Amino acid sequence: MRSTIQQRFMLHAMRVASVLVAGLALPVLPALAADDRAQLALGKKLFLQGVVPSCAVCHTLQAAGAEGAVGPVLDELKPDAARVAKALRNGLGQMPSYKDKLTDAEIEALSLYVSKASGGAK
Ligand code: HEC
Numbered sequence: 001m002r003s004t005i006q007q008r009f010m011l012h013a014m015r016v017a018s019v020l021v022a023g024l025a026l027p028v029l030p031a032l033a034a035d036d037r038a039q040l041a042l043g044k045k046l047f048l049q050g051v052v053p054s055c056a057v058c059h060t061l062q063a064a065g066a067e068g069a070v071g072p073v074l075d076e077l078k079p080d081a082a083r084v085a086k087a088l089r090n091g092l093g094q095m096p097s098y099k100d101k102l103t104d105a106e107i108e109a110l111s112l113y114v115s116k117a118s119g120g121a122k
Pocket of ligand 1: 096
């Protein structure tokens with residue numbers, strides 16, 4: 001008898017807990033999306049200005065309204081975020097390294113932005 005009450009209580013507690021978990025998990029999703037948006041906005045800003053030389057001087061990226069013609073057209077290259085980050089850290093050919101000019105967070109934001117804006121995001 002006692003154990004049945006305990007079992008019922010446990011079942012009830014589990015239901016309450018799962019409702020709580022669902023309630024806690026949901027607000028996390030929009031928070032992540034907002035984070036993404038902030039990163040993309042920072043990435044776009046850095047692409048156009050804020051670091052010298054700016055990406056836009058050398059690259060074309062339609063979403064940013066950039067028409068540079070020294071480096072590859074990013075809309076055609078469609079690099080994923082890892083490829084952008086690698087170019088930023090190490091430099092490549094005529095492209096300088098940005099390792100000492102950008103923080104890790106800025107490199108991440110820029111890489112996310114370029115991969116999404118060019119259609120290269122995986
Ligand atoms: C001075 C001109 C110049 C600037 C400024 C410049 N790039 Fe480049 N970028 C190049 C050139 C040239 C290449 C091609 C290098 C090669 O393949 O030899 C390149 C290549 C790339 C690539 C392709 C890498 C690969 O793996 O093929 C990406 C992505 C890229 N740049 C992103 C950026 C971003 C983002 C910025 C701004 C922080 C930037 N570039 C600034 C000239 C530039």
